[in-house]
Amino acid sequence: MEKRVVFRSSPLPYLLVLPQLAVTAVFFLWPASQALYQSLLIEDPFGLSTEFVWFENFENLFADPLYIGSFWTTAYFSAAVTALSLGLALLLAVMADRVVKGAMTYKTLLIWPYAVAPAIAGVLWLFLFNPSIGLVAYYLKIVGYNWNHVLNGGEAMLLVVIAAAWKQVSYNFLFFLAGLQAIPKSLIEAAAIDGAGPVRRFWTIVFPLLSPTTFFLLVVNLVYAFFDTFGIIHAVTKGGPGKATEILVYKVYSDGFVGLDLGGSAAQSVILMAIVVGLTVIQFRFIERRVHY
Amino acid sequence: MVENRRWLNLLSHAILLLGIGVLAFPIYVTFVASTVEMRDIIRPPLPLVPGPHFIDNYSEALTRGVAQASGSPVALMLWNSLVMALAIAIGKIVISLLSAFAIVYFRFPLRMLCFWTIFITLMLPVEVRILPTFKVVADLGMLNSHAGLAIPLIASATATFLFRQFFLTIPDELVEAARMDGAGPLRFFNDILLPLTRTNVAALFVILFIYGWNQYLWPLLITTDASMTTIVMGINRMIAPSEDQTNWPVVMATTMLAMLPPIIVVVTMQRLFVKGLVETEK
Numbered sequence: 001m002e003k004r005v006v007f008r009s010s011p012l013p014y015l016l017v018l019p020q021l022a023v024t025a026v027f028f029l030w031p032a033s034q035a036l037y038q039s040l041l042i043e044d045p046f047g048l049s050t051e052f053v054w055f056e057n058f059e060n061l062f063a064d065p066l067y068i069g070s071f072w073t074t075a076y077f078s079a080a081v082t083a084l085s086l087g088l089a090l091l092l093a094v095m096a097d098r099v100v101k102g103a104m105t106y107k108t109l110l111i112w113p114y115a116v117a118p119a120i121a122g123v124l125w126l127f128l129f130n131p132s133i134g135l136v137a138y139y140l141k142i143v144g145y146n147w148n149h150v151l152n153g154g155e156a157m158l159l160v161v162i163a164a165a166w167k168q169v170s171y172n173f174l175f176f177l178a179g180l181q182a183i184p185k186s187l188i189e190a191a192a193i194d195g196a197g198p199v200r201r202f203w204t205i206v207f208p209l210l211s212p213t214t215f216f217l218l219v220v221n222l223v224y225a226f227f228d229t230f231g232i233i234h235a236v237t238k239g240g241p242g243k244a245t246e247i248l249v250y251k252v253y254s255d256g257f258v259g260l261d262l263g264g265s266a267a268q269s270v271i272l273m274a275i276v277v278g279l280t281v282i283q284f285r286f287i288e289r290r291v292h293y
Numbered sequence: 294m295v296e297n298r299r300w301l302n303l304l305s306h307a308i309l310l311l312g313i314g315v316l317a318f319p320i321y322v323t324f325v326a327s328t329v330e331m332r333d334i335i336r337p338p339l340p341l342v343p344g345p346h347f348i349d350n351y352s353e354a355l356t357r358g359v360a361q362a363s364g365s366p367v368a369l370m371l372w373n374s375l376v377m378a379l380a381i382a383i384g385k386i387v388i389s390l391l392s393a394f395a396i397v398y399f400r401f402p403l404r405m406l407c408f409w410t411i412f413i414t415l416m417l418p419v420e421v422r423i424l425p426t427f428k429v430v431a432d433l434g435m436l437n438s439h440a441g442l443a444i445p446l447i448a449s450a451t452a453t454f455l456f457r458q459f460f461l462t463i464p465d466e467l468v469e470a471a472r473m474d475g476a477g478p479l480r481f482f483n484d485i486l487l488p489l490t491r492t493n494v495a496a497l498f499v500i501l502f503i504y505g506w507n508q509y510l511w512p513l514l515i516t517t518d519a520s521m522t523t524i525v526m527g528i529n530r531m532i533a534p535s536e537d538q539t540n541w542p543v544v545m546a547t548t549m550l551a552m553l554p555p556i557i558v559v560v561t562m563q564r565l566f567v568k569g570l571v572e573t574e575k
């Protein structure tokens with residue numbers, strides 16, 4: 001889509017795009033190209049010698065069981081966060097769409113966790129589940145379950161999944177509610193006249209019509225779980241115990257900044273970029289055409 | 294509503310209340326923990342009603358902070374966070390408005406190249422280019438500065454697209470009328486385009502302010518000086534490695550203070566917030 005009427009070209013448009021392009025070039029394109037270049041080098045941690053090794057960093061990564069493990073951890077983590085937050089949000093949205101009284105109040109009370117930073121969400125849940133002082137850990141102990149996510153990898157994973165999903169429910173809720181309210185009431189009334197009960201109406205009419213929203217949220221939630229949850233991991237488990245919660249984004253950080261393996265970290269960055277590009281392409285291709293029955 | 298089923302309505306309300314309870318529970322516990330003494334916390338269970346030490350804990354946090362986090366007071370952290378969030382939000386909006394204006398209202402060589410260059414930034418979140426970006430900022434001498442906290446994050450493909458979409462819906466007749474009256478491009482931008490864009494700017498501002506306030510990884514990387522700590526990353530430094538030595542009441546007071554500004558923004562500007570959220574994702 002283009003404008004028919006435009007202003008005469010002069011140096012002005014260049015000046016107008018200059019700030020945006022300058023920031024993009026200095027802080028996005030240059031570092032990204034550096035990451036690409038670095039990923040082909042092996043450098044010792046003190047920067048004394050560098051060697052150009054083509055794809056050896058990548059070969060090393062994919063031969064490294066820790067890296068493959070981190071892939072699986074990320075897949076598991078993202079799937080769990082997405083399923084949990086989408087499921088809860090859909091349930092709440094369907095209920096909020098039903099009620100007449102207090103709908104606005106419910107909405108207000110359900111959307112605010114969006115404003116909480118992931119790292120802080122992590123701290124909140126860390127405090128609740130702290131093995132020695134946490135309230136939930138205390139009650140679990142009373143019913144006979146000894147919670148200790150500092151030692152138990154499975155519990156650590158559960159904790160970061162809960163914290164990550166908790167923060168994302170509000171966002172999904174808002175989009176599901178908007179999607180539900182856009183479904184024509186006449187369809188639902190027609191089904192009701194044909195004798196379909198609420199559950200049947202949901203599965204045969206509402207849920208299929210909601211599929212574009214669901215698909216959109218699926219992609220957004222995956223991106224969130226892949227990239228925005230660094231703060232949660234860093235605040236709650238630091239990737240531990242062992243490597244139980246070391247997702248890819250956290251591994252880039254810990255290998256690069258803590259382990260000072262520059263080439264390996266850059267190679268991981270490049271792989272992550274490829275994943276973002278893939279997800280963005282999926283998002284743009286399908287959001288325009290919309291999944292539809 | 295199609296039919297009136299009493300038990301189903303009750304169930305809906307019950308589920309919603311339960312949902313709100315689960316969402317609010319961690320915050321409530323945090324609030325309680327910020328009003329009691331260390332003694333009450335290390336001897337679980339934590340009481341479920343707020344204690345009498347609200348003022349002590351919050352004033353200690355605001356003025357002195359926690360020793361482990363090199364003792365920078367939370368008031369300073371709040372200030373740093375505010376500067377960073379405002380700089381990111383305003384910076385993104387300003388440069389995106391300008392570039393969207395240029396791309397929509399001018400035809401110039403390399404226009405599409407500019408457009409696609411901006412588009413690419415969408416695919417390069419900080420998380421995937423940590424080390425090289427850090428190096429650029431270090432070479433520019435921007436470590437431990439407000440500029441270093443904000444400027445690398447202000448390029449925005451999303452905001453540029455949003456403004457581009459909006460400008461495209463503005464009728465061409467307005468430009469024609471403005472030109473007939475002898476207005477140049479800057480005059481048109483300032484007197485016609487900006488007033489029309491006001492609601493979109495406000496909606497976007499709400500989203501971007503929260504985005505800026507909640508930044509974690511970036512400040513963690515580029516600030517080593519305690520006086521530049523932002524509050525969201527500062528909390529993490531307050532939690533001692535062996536968690537039992539952590540001064541929890543003060544840490545929890547800090548957590549409340551860190552959550553408050555963005556939550557207030559969301560709840561008081563709910564309409565703008567929802568508008569901004571829906572638009573930035575389309």
